[in-house]
Amino acid sequence: GGEQKSLLSFFARK
Amino acid sequence: MLEARLPSAVTLKKIIDAVKELVQDANFDCNDSGIALQAMDSSHVALVALLMRAEGFDPYRCDRNIALGINFATLAKVMKCAGNDDNLTIKAGEDADVLSLMFESTNSDRISEFDIKLMDVDADHLGIPETDYSATIKMPSAEFQRICRDLSVMSETVTIEAVKDAVKFIASGDTGSGSITVKPNQAVDKKDMEVTVTLQEPVKLAFSLKYLNHFAKASTLAGSVTLSLSDDVPLMI
Secondary structure, eight states: OSSOOOOHHHBOOO | OOEEEESSSSSHHHHHHHHHHSEEEEEEEETTEEEEEEEEOOSSEEEEEEEEEGGGSEEEEEEOEEEEEEHHHHHHHHHHHHHSSSSSEEEOOOTTTTTEEEETTTSOEEEEEEEEOOOOOOOOOOOOOOOOOOOEEEEEEEHHHHHHHHHHHOOOOOEEEETTTTTEEEEEEEEEEEEEEEEOOSSOOOGGGOOOOSOOOOEEEEEEHHHHHHHHHGGOOSEEEEEOOTTSSSOOO
């Protein structure tokens, strides 16, 4: 719940 | 040069309808194997990954890799002008600044043509890392959509609990709580109606129903949906 954390780093391709 | 013809526009209509809630501006990355979309919503909470394979078009021609920067709200409006059974052709010339869409009715007595302006979208290179999920649930997509809609009356958050022979969706808010338990039903006649729970270990995770309801808009594209869950990684739908 509440604000969700950004997943950009999780999905960013190295 | 891209030229791709879809026998019936309904497929792209459903895709755009499902994606437009999540993605503002994104690139259709076109190459000889098809048209791909990898984009996050504006708050970077959800990723949409889509591949429309060249085999789904007839004909499909893409001379060199091209990224078509598209505003999805505009594309959604244009797609509303296509009849489900129209055949649809999308075209973009070399260094094109527009994407051309043509809808032709089945008996060719009505041909609609639209050009939408292309934009420069500087996209992060995104992908879903290979993950070995603790729990994988396969269930009818319409049922998943129904569960997400029903539980939204109780809370903005749903807890999904996958145990050995059941998956439980729980929503509790200030006004009360609700839960829906779905059990495996192997050996059903229609493959899409099958419910299976594959478990490496039990999981219990909470998610925002706002996003699940957006994802569930894609239910019309496929009869069955697979949910993959593990602690500390995003839910894959």
